[in-house]
């Protein structure tokens with residue numbers, strides 16, 4: 001049937017042919033609308049997730065969850081997190097869905113690219129009536145994705161910056177690692193970066209980087225927390241961030 005908006009004056013709406021006795025009227029094609037709600041329905045009803053209790057355990061045991069463990073386990077699926085989430089507004093990502101799937105240990109989280117749309121603004125955490133933090137859950141699930149390899153492509157562009165952080169106790173100058181970004185910032189910025197040490201010396205600001213004892217402390221933290229191993233895995237220098245005892249590595 002033509003669209004009413006495109007019909008010209010004087011045109012009549014075509015009448016569909018009446019099926020003859022014994023004929024079956026053709027069924028109209030059913031089109032399923034796609035969107036966040038379709039995704040929720042698919043996740044909730046049409047495909048039971050494979051569940052891995054280790055995912056729940058790793059989230060609960062992570063130190064970053066120390067203020068949010070009760071909230072994580074008592075999420076009421078109110079959706080307040082999603083209603084204020086800037087990432088959910090423009091993508092298929094849903095913090096409420098993430099909270100539910102994480103609590104269920106849904107394995108599909110380990111390969112879900114949508115969690116990388118979160119940019120850690122913490123709006124969800126500040127608004128959650130139960131004290132849950134999807135922002136932190138995302139950080140942990142991302143770590144698990146990096147650990148098993150599915151998320152490495154999301155972070156490998158930062159590997160050089162992280163290596164500089166380990167070597168010097170702070171990240172290096174962006175133009176040494178992200179040439180595209182420095183081009184966007186312009187020639188004047190590039191020139192100031194090239195003269196950075198000279199300008200600092202003139203202003204009496206001292207060394208750009210922390211002293212060796214501070215660097216050693218930073219390195220200890222990065223080693224104890226598994227950061228160095230994870231970095232090696234991302235750069236292809238190591239087999240896995242957590243070795244063979246990880247349930248995620250054994251998948």
Ligand code: SF4
Nearest residue numbers: 075077078079081128
């Ligand atoms: S706001 Fe909190 S309680 Fe509500 S759905 Fe999100 S995580 Fe769950």
Ligand code: SF4
Nearest residue numbers: 085118121122124135
């Ligand atoms: S921290 Fe992430 S999940 Fe939470 S509101 Fe911000 S973008 Fe959304």
